[in-house]
Amino acid sequence: MTAVQFGVGDRVTVRDLTAETGLSGHMRAPVYCRGHSGEVERLCGVFGNPETLAYGGDGSPPQPLYRVRFRQAEVWPDYVGPAADTIEIEIYQHWLKAATP
Amino acid sequence: MTETKAYHDVGGDDFGPVPMIDGEYQLWEKRVDAMMRLLSSPDVALMRVDELRRGIETLGEAAYNAEPYYGKWARSLAKIMVEKGVLTQDELEARIAALRAERGLAE
Numbered sequence: 001m002t003a004v005q006f007g008v009g010d011r012v013t014v015r016d017l018t019a020e021t022g023l024s025g026h027m028r029a030p031v032y033c034r035g036h037s038g039e040v041e042r043l044c045g046v047f048g049n050p051e052t053l054a055y056g057g058d059g060s061p062p063q064p065l066y067r068v069r070f071r072q073a074e075v076w077p078d079y080v081g082p083a084a085d086t087i088e089i090e091i092y093q094h095w096l097k098a099a100t101p
Numbered sequence: 102m103t104e105t106k107a108y109h110d111v112g113g114d115d116f117g118p119v120p121m122i123d124g125e126y127q128l129w130e131k132r133v134d135a136m137m138r139l140l141s142s143p144d145v146a147l148m149r150v151d152e153l154r155r156g157i158e159t160l161g162e163a164a165y166n167a168e169p170y171y172g173k174w175a176r177s178l179a180k181i182m183v184e185k186g187v188l189t190q191d192e193l194e195a196r197i198a199a200l201r202a203e204r205g206l207a208e
Contacts, residue, residue, distance in 0.1 A: 050151040050154075054149070
């Protein structure tokens with residue numbers, strides 16, 4: 001099992017694995033959140049990796065899944081709603097890295 | 102940030118207001134849902150939700166945009182069953198043709 005790397009409140013940045021590794025196919029981080037930073041709101045659990053389960057693999061090693069909270073204005077540069085608005089996205093650990101302060 | 106986005110990755114695209122549609126599920130939609138539940142049940146284990154999603158993501162842009170929710174499921178289920186050798190494409194097409202003929206539908 002992959003060790004749980006982040007805790008509640010940690011700042012994380014969504015990686016762009018397509019650009020980093022050429023990964024394509026079934027991917028579990030929508031393009032709109034890649035490159036953006038948010039805060040870990042909770043650990044949802046540890047689950048088989050859907051990106052290999054989708055191709056008949058066994059999903060190992062299992063990946064921690066986090067709910068990450070972003071400010072809407074961080075994700076959408078032209079966001080016109082209140083500055084306090086947030087969006088939460090569930091993202092597997094291999095898509096995340098520690099945010100640089 | 103990558104600039105290329107798959108056609109099914111639509112978060113943030115402008116579709117306007119969400120249409121709110123009242124109504125009940127049709128029989129075929131319930132059947133497709135039941136088929137997925139059956140195929141993914143522990144006893145059968147021929148289908149995973151991740152495979153369903155991957156199948157939907159590889160239907161091609163035209164079918165993806167044209168099909169309603171359970172239409173995407175039905176096409177993905179058929180595709181994955183053919184991929185796994187549970188059905189052949191020929192069997193599938195023959196059955197579709199037979200049902201069309203039986204119901205007087207055009208090819």
